[in-house]
Amino acid sequence: MNRLPTPLLPTERFIWGVSTSSYQIEGATKTDGRGPSIWDTFCQQKGRIANGDTGDIACDHYHRFPEDIALMRDMGVQAYRFSVAWPRLLPNGRGHFNEAGAAFYDRLIDAVLAAGIEPWLCLYHWDLPQALDDEGGWLSRDAAGWFADYATLVARRYGDRVKRFATFNEPGVFALFGFGLGWQPPGVVDADAHRKAIHHVNLAHGEAVDALRAGVSGASIGVIHNMQPCLPASAALEDLAAAARLHMHWNQAFPDPQILGYYPTILADELAPQIAPGDMARICRPLDWLGINHYSPIYARGDKNAPLGYAWAGPPDGTPQSEIGWQVHPDAFRDILLEASRRYHLPIYVTENGTGGRDQLDHTGAVKDQHRINYLNAYIGAMQTAIAAGADVRGYFVWSLLDNFEWGAGYGDRFGLIYVDYPTLRRIPKSSARWYADRITRETATGPAGKP
Numbered sequence: 478m479n480r481l482p483t484p485l486l487p488t489e490r491f492i493w494g495v496s497t498s499s500y501q502i503e504g505a506t507k508t509d510g511r512g513p514s515i516w517d518t519f520c521q522q523k524g525r526i527a528n529g530d531t532g533d534i535a536c537d538h539y540h541r542f543p544e545d546i547a548l549m550r551d552m553g554v555q556a557y558r559f560s561v562a563w564p565r566l567l568p569n570g571r572g573h574f575n576e577a578g579a580a581f582y583d584r585l586i587d588a589v590l591a592a593g594i595e596p597w598l599c600l601y602h603w604d605l606p607q608a609l610d611d612e613g614g615w616l617s618r619d620a621a622g623w624f625a626d627y628a629t630l631v632a633r634r635y636g637d638r639v640k641r642f643a644t645f646n647e648p649g650v651f652a653l654f655g656f657g658l659g660w661q662p663p664g665v666v667d668a669d670a671h672r673k674a675i676h677h678v679n680l681a682h683g684e685a686v687d688a689l690r691a692g693v694s695g696a697s698i699g700v701i702h703n704m705q706p707c708l709p710a711s712a713a714l715e716d717l718a719a720a721a722r723l724h725m726h727w728n729q730a731f732p733d734p735q736i737l738g739y740y741p742t743i744l745a746d747e748l749a750p751q752i753a754p755g756d757m758a759r760i761c762r763p764l765d766w767l768g769i770n771h772y773s774p775i776y777a778r779g780d781k782n783a784p785l786g787y788a789w790a791g792p793p794d795g796t797p798q799s800e801i802g803w804q805v806h807p808d809a810f811r812d813i814l815l816e817a818s819r820r821y822h823l824p825i826y827v828t829e830n831g832t833g834g835r836d837q838l839d840h841t842g843a844v845k846d847q848h849r850i851n852y853l854n855a856y857i858g859a860m861q862t863a864i865a866a867g868a869d870v871r872g873y874f875v876w877s878l879l880d881n882f883e884w885g886a887g888y889g890d891r892f893g894l895i896y897v898d899y900p901t902l903r904r905i906p907k908s909s910a911r912w913y914a915d916r917i918t919r920e921t922a923t924g925p926a927g928k929p
C-alpha cells in the first residue's frame with residue numbers, strides 16, 4: 478500500500494492541460510538516428526492500419542513543436558503531457574545512446590518551460606524499440622531491466638527541468654490489444670503471452686519508479702491507466718463472465734499490483750507461474766499520483782473460441798454515441814473517478830479525456846466541432862460532480878492537443894482541439910480550442926475545480 482497523499486493545499490491550483498504521444502504526433506521516424514519501434518513495423522504489415530496510414534510524418538511535431546507550444550500557450554494550457562520515444566534515445570533499445578534524439582526533447586522541454594507550461598513526461602506510450610521486441614520484448618523478464626536503464630537515462634537527462642513523470646500509458650490497453658486480441662503490435666493472440674506481458678510490464682513499472690526516484694530530486698511520479706466500466710453485451714451468463722474478465726484485465730491487472738500490492742485473486746492464480754519471490758514488492762513502489770484516461774464504457778461478450786474467452790463488443794443500439802461510435806455516458810466517468818479515489822487513495826489526474834470525430838473544414842475554413850464542446854462540457858461537469866462528492870481529482874488533460882495518428886484507425890478519427898490539415902500540416906484551432914481556453918480562464922478565476 479502506498480503512502481497516503483498529502484491533501485490538496487488551498488493554494489495548489491487545479492491543473493488544466495492537454496495530452497499527446499510520441500508516435501502519434503512526432504513523425505520524423507527516420508530522422509536524427511531514431512531507431513524503429515514496434516509501431517513502425519506494425520504499420521508496414523498490410524491491412525493493420527486504415528488506409529495504410531503510418532506515423533512516418535504524423536503531425537511533424539518533431540519540427541513544428543514551437544508552433545504547437547504557441548497554440549497551447551494561446552489556449553492558456555497549464556501543463557503539457559507528452560511521451561518520449563524510447564527508440565529516439567536508444568535506437569536499439571539499449572546500448573548506443575543517440576545524442577541527436579535526446580537533444581530533440583531538450584529543445585521541446587525548454588520551449589514548453591519558456592512558454593510557462595509544466596512538462597509532464599511519460600516514458601512509454603507504446604513505441605517499444607523493435608530491437609527489444611526481437612529479443613522477446615514484454616514477453617521477456619529482462620524487459621524490466623531494459624526499461625529501468627531507459628528510465629535512468631531519461632531521469633539523468635531531463636530531471637533538472639521535468640518533475641512530473643509517468644512510467645506507462647495504459648498498460649492494460651497495450652497488453653490486451655498487443656497480446657490478447659492482436660489489434661496492436663506485436664499482434665499476438667495468446668493467453669499465456671498476455672499473462673507474461675502483464676507481469677513483466679508490472680515489474681518494469683516498479684523498476685522505473687525506483688530509477689526515477691533515484692535520479693530526479695523532487696520527482697512527482699505516477700502511472701496512467703485507462704479506467705472504464707466493462708459491461709456485458711447481454712444478460713447471458715457467458716457475457717456476464719466475459720465482462721468480469723475484461724474488467725480484471727482492463728481495470729485491475731496493473732493498478733492493483735502497482736498501488737495495492739496484489740493481483741485480483743483469479744489473476745494471481747493464473748499468473749502464479751510468472752511470479753517469483755519478491756516480485757510483488759518490486760512492483761508496488763510508492764507513487765505520488767494516479768493518471769486516469771477515460772472515454773466511455775466498453776463491452777464484452779463470451780467467446781469460447783477466443784484465447785482469452787471473450788471478445789470485444791460494441792455499445793448497445795440506442796445508447797448515445799460519438800461520431801466514431803463510442804458510447805457517451807458522463808455519469809460513468811463520475812463513478813469511475815469516485816471508485817478509483819476510494820480504491821487507490823492517490824491524487825488523481827485525468828490524463829486523457831476527449832472524443833473522436835470526423836471533423837472537417839467548412840467553406841469559411843473554420844472547423845466547428847460542437848460535438849466535442851458538448852462532450853467536454855458534460856465530462857468536465859461529471860468530473861466536478863465527482864470532486865464535490867469527495868474524489869481527489871487535481872487536474873484534467875484533454876486528449877488531444879492535435880488531430881493525430883489514431884493507431885489502427887489511422888488519421889480518420891480526429892481527437893484534436895486543433896485540426897491538422899494533413900496534406901499541408903497546417904494547424905487550425907477548432908471551435909473547441911476557443912471553448913477550452915475560455916473554460917480554463919473561467920475555472921482558474923474561480924479557484925480549484927470542484928464546483929459542479
Ligand code: GCO
Nearest residue numbers: 498646647703770829876883
Ligand atoms: C488511448 C491512448 C491514446 C488514444 C486516445 C484515443 O487511450 O488509447 O492513450 O493514444 O489515441 O485514447 O483513442
